[in-house]
Amino acid sequence: MNKRKNILIVGLGLIGGSYAKGLTKNGYHVFGLDISDKTIEYALKNQIIEKGFTSSKPEIYENIDMIIIGLYPDKIVDYIQDNQQYFKENTFISDVAGIKCSYIYEIKKILRKDLIYIPHHPMAGLQLSGIENSDEKIFEGMNFIITPDEFDTKENIDTLYDLANILKFKNVNVLDVKTHDEMITYLSQLTHVIAISLMTEKDSTHFIKYTGDSFRDLTRIATINENMWSKLFLENRQLLIPEIDLFINQIVNIKQTLIDNDEEKLKQIMILSTQRRKKFDE
Amino acid sequence: MNKRKNILIVGLGLIGGSYAKGLTKNGYHVFGLDISDKTIEYALKNQIIEKGFTSSKPEIYENIDMIIIGLYPDKIVDYIQDNQQYFKENTFISDVAGIKCSYIYEIKKILRKDLIYIPHHPMAGLQLSGIENSDEKIFEGMNFIITPDEFDTKENIDTLYDLANILKFKNVNVLDVKTHDEMITYLSQLTHVIAISLMTEKDSTHFIKYTGDSFRDLTRIATINENMWSKLFLENRQLLIPEIDLFINQIVNIKQTLIDNDEEKLKQIMILSTQRRKKFDE
Numbered sequence: 293m294n295k296r297k298n299i300l301i302v303g304l305g306l307i308g309g310s311y312a313k314g315l316t317k318n319g320y321h322v323f324g325l326d327i328s329d330k331t332i333e334y335a336l337k338n339q340i341i342e343k344g345f346t347s348s349k350p351e352i353y354e355n356i357d358m359i360i361i362g363l364y365p366d367k368i369v370d371y372i373q374d375n376q377q378y379f380k381e382n383t384f385i386s387d388v389a390g391i392k393c394s395y396i397y398e399i400k401k402i403l404r405k406d407l408i409y410i411p412h413h414p415m416a417g418l419q420l421s422g423i424e425n426s427d428e429k430i431f432e433g434m435n436f437i438i439t440p441d442e443f444d445t446k447e448n449i450d451t452l453y454d455l456a457n458i459l460k461f462k463n464v465n466v467l468d469v470k471t472h473d474e475m476i477t478y479l480s481q482l483t484h485v486i487a488i489s490l491m492t493e494k495d496s497t498h499f500i501k502y503t504g505d506s507f508r509d510l511t512r513i514a515t516i517n518e519n520m521w522s523k524l525f526l527e528n529r530q531l532l533i534p535e536i537d538l539f540i541n542q543i544v545n546i547k548q549t550l551i552d553n554d555e556e557k558l559k560q561i562m563i564l565s566t567q568r569r570k571k572f573d574e
Numbered sequence: 575m576n577k578r579k580n581i582l583i584v585g586l587g588l589i590g591g592s593y594a595k596g597l598t599k600n601g602y603h604v605f606g607l608d609i610s611d612k613t614i615e616y617a618l619k620n621q622i623i624e625k626g627f628t629s630s631k632p633e634i635y636e637n638i639d640m641i642i643i644g645l646y647p648d649k650i651v652d653y654i655q656d657n658q659q660y661f662k663e664n665t666f667i668s669d670v671a672g673i674k675c676s677y678i679y680e681i682k683k684i685l686r687k688d689l690i691y692i693p694h695h696p697m698a699g700l701q702l703s704g705i706e707n708s709d710e711k712i713f714e715g716m717n718f719i720i721t722p723d724e725f726d727t728k729e730n731i732d733t734l735y736d737l738a739n740i741l742k743f744k745n746v747n748v749l750d751v752k753t754h755d756e757m758i759t760y761l762s763q764l765t766h767v768i769a770i771s772l773m774t775e776k777d778s779t780h781f782i783k784y785t786g787d788s789f790r791d792l793t794r795i796a797t798i799n800e801n802m803w804s805k806l807f808l809e810n811r812q813l814l815i816p817e818i819d820l821f822i823n824q825i826v827n828i829k830q831t832l833i834d835n836d837e838e839k840l841k842q843i844m845i846l847s848t849q850r851r852k853k854f855d856e
Contacts, residue, residue, distance in 0.1 A: 415786055435784055463783060475781050483788045485828055486768060488847040493824035497853045499757050502717055504697055506765045509791040514851040518844035522837050529832040536829045540822060542775035546767055547818045550811040555804050562800035565770040569796040571779045
């Protein structure tokens, strides 16, 4: 990233704000674009960014080498469509969206040929939102996934390896967008659907004093930012619905062993469960 | 428990063994009954018990004041049926089974009138089993639930309060067996069904390096002792099946919001989820 010193962060939420903090502390010139006056004021006052803007205009982009988009996935295509005309030749663009398939094909279709766009996914976050809660330390030791396509060059992919290192991510991996989205749908979105379902299927708050670790672990993520997650779920519903069906299918299988009083089959499922889960602790 | 110094533990598994250790360290005379030679040998060699037996016989019970049964629920009725003829008058009997409704009514029906039987549930454990893994420290700070009926006296219930204090449990509560079993079905059994389903719905072990806290938290209990839990599930299937249905019903509701692209309804479910979950952290 040596050649890309002037970085614009679009959308200064929890993640965008944390990127801005981390990059500013590492000597980069960080600029911010966010529709909220308050957010920009906060970012300037706390020296998170050098300059801030509440609306996009051509002048912003004159010296920008790299753009990191921290918007909700459904806003990314519009942002590129409306603004890429102002970008310098060879500008490096990336985004931090948690799912990729819902917008990346459209981006690739409309993108100016002299621009570079490689998305990535910082697997980090908090159950809080907003720049006030931003903190570059949330990235330390976390996973960072780069999702290029077969036309992206090693040099450009390396720019995102650099970004991950600067922000102190630990494990950096490259995945195609489809595998990435399948992984996220299963590991993150389905787990949130499950936690929310368990928390809302009935009012269980009178059991609070009896809860042990199992219930608390399974529902920790049931405290959820409804604005962000409803968008993430809906953007990804074509993948999420079949993933929910797969899960329901298996829980129905287990229910059937109870109906049939089939101890042997139930044990076999439990043995498989133990075998698979143990691999995650190796 | 001052009057009840001679205690027989029936079934020296993880919990029975941990009770034996804790009671021996507190000056009680602890005897063990277990069908396994090896278990009794281990318990004697490690001074966990004073005397051990691999089969039940009249002489065992001559001086026993209290019997704590650590057997699987489906063995408890048989044990009482076959052996209560040998028990001293006024012997205090309890058991540690995780669910109560499946056997307690039968026990109350057959129990000799001069015996006392009040079940309880130590909400503690490990993902390991057997006396080799027993440790009285697993009880420190945990929940202990006493499940008497309306005929039990305060004095007898207090015996179990004493037991909980000796073993260093923190929260001791009294619940009727039905409420207890509903609570366990929801908080413990359903959570295990969910964790197992998530772990076995497909082979996801190629995603290991991408897993974050959410997935690990939701599947921690998917490492499961199939012998114990299959019995617990099946004994309790009349409660567990409707509880699974309630959960499936809600996950299907969430799926429907995705099919309908109903952001508002999805958000409302998430808001309710957050509200309820926050109460568990208060």
